[in-house]
Amino acid sequence: MEAQTTSHKHIPVWPALISCKCPRCRVGKVYEHGAYHLFDNKMLLQCKHCGFVYEKEPGYFYAAMYVGYAFVVAELVTSGVAIGVLTGSQNPWLYVIVMLSLVTLLSPFNYRYSRMLLLYFLTPGIRYRQELS
Numbered sequence: 785m786e787a788q789t790t791s792h793k794h795i796p797v798w799p800a801l802i803s804c805k806c807p808r809c810r811v812g813k814v815y816e817h818g819a820y821h822l823f824d825n826k827m828l829l830q831c832k833h834c835g836f837v838y839e840k841e842p843g844y845f846y847a848a849m850y851v852g853y854a855f856v857v858a859e860l861v862t863s864g865v866a867i868g869v870l871t872g873s874q875n876p877w878l879y880v881i882v883m884l885s886l887v888t889l890l891s892p893f894n895y896r897y898s899r900m901l902l903l904y905f906l907t908p909g910i911r912y913r914q915e916l917s
């Protein structure tokens with residue numbers, strides 16, 4: 785009796801996460817379009833490759849708001865320190881404009897990857913199944 789898993793190649797976690805692939809098979813897409821596709825940044829309901837339903841229960845993705853909050857805090861602190869170090873300015877409007885612009889520009893990234901981190905690392909029941917890839 786031969787193992788069926790030898791015909792399925794292992795897909796590493798980080799390339800799959802960065803390219804927003806399904807956490808269970810790492811083949812199917814989670815989003816239909818790219819992060820900065822205008823007017824359509826919605827998740828698919830389920831994986832087209834393995835059938836995995838992304839929203840485990842109603843309100844499941846509310847937890848991604850906490851991850852997104854951590855992203856925004858990290859971006860604000862990093863940009864505030866960078867502005868202070870690079871310009872040495874004491875003008876608060878420079879900080880406000882640059883920091884809010886940065887957070888606004890990165891909001892599609894925050895939305896997308898907060899959900900991906902929730903799916904890949906913060907949900908105990910979701911495991912990679914190599915036989916599905």
Ligand SMILES: [Zn+2]
Pocket residue numbers: 806807808809810811812831832833834835836
């Ligand atoms: Zn899948």
